[in-house]
Each structure stands twice: as C-alpha cells, then as structure tokens.
Amino acid sequence: MDSVSFGPSLREATRRLGEALVNTEVYREYDKSRKALLSDPEAMELLGAFDTEHRRLQEIACERELSEEDIDDLTYMQKNMLSHPVVREHFSKQRHLIDMMREVNAHISALLGVDFAGYVASSNGEEGGQEREWE
Numbered sequence: 231m232d233s234v235s236f237g238p239s240l241r242e243a244t245r246r247l248g249e250a251l252v253n254t255e256v257y258r259e260y261d262k263s264r265k266a267l268l269s270d271p272e273a274m275e276l277l278g279a280f281d282t283e284h285r286r287l288q289e290i291a292c293e294r295e296l297s298e299e300d301i302d303d304l305t306y307m308q309k310n311m312l313s314h315p316v317v318r319e320h321f322s323k324q325r326h327l328i329d330m331m332r333e334v335n336a337h338i339s340a341l342l343g344v345d346f347a348g349y350v351a352s353s354n355g356e357e358g359g360q361e362r363e364w365e
Contacts, residue, residue, distance in 0.1 A: 247334075256323075256330045263323040266316050273320075276311040283307055 251257055267273050287300055311317055335347040 251330075251334070254330065256326050260323040260327040263316075263320040267320040270316045273314050273316040276307075276314055276317060280304075280307045280311045 267277075283304055287296060287304055290296060290300065312321070331347075335345070338346045
C-alpha cells in the first residue's frame, strides 16, 4: 500500500475499524463457527467433496449442457452437506457476518458517495458483492 496516500491517521482509523469489527458478537460467532468447521473432519470432507464436484461441473458446463443427472447429483451433495449441523451453523454465521459487512459498506459508501466495496472489487477485476454461498 502506498504510504503517501495511506497516512498515519487513516492507518489508525482502519486499525480501529478492524478491531471494532473483530470485537462484535457477529464476528466472534462467525470465527467460532469457522474454527468448529475446520476442526470437524466430516464437515470438511463434505465441503471438499461438494466443492470438487461443483468445480468439475463448471468445467463440463463450458463444453456441454449439464444433464439432469449432473444437477441432481450436485443437489444431493449440497443437501447432504447442508444437513451437517456444523456446516449449517457456519453458513448461518457467515450470512450474519456478510450482512454486517454490507451495512458497514453502506455507511462508508454513504460518506464517500460511491459503492465502496463495489468500487474496490471492480478495480481489482472482481465481481463486486459476489461472495460464495451454497444455499
């Protein structure tokens, strides 16, 4: 980051914002659910299997139309993954964190007069507001 445009007062304000976010109940619950997910081998296996199949089908979709069986298999894997309580809890807490971060973005955007997160994402060649959700 360019230290000329990112002076000490902005650096301090950013640090305080980060600390405030990390100290929210929403973030603490998300972090707890993330740690529980990462420490649960069955949940991680379900996530990995779904992710692998999802990527495989994305590649296939570039070459041909997906069959009903392809979609049914992925839907089954998704339902199986989401039936695991640790996975389900993590995605719930993740949604709450995303909602909170959207609120933070809305407040920053109102001050700047521009969609802050969308502007940053588009300048990086990313699609703004596209987080990964499985439901």
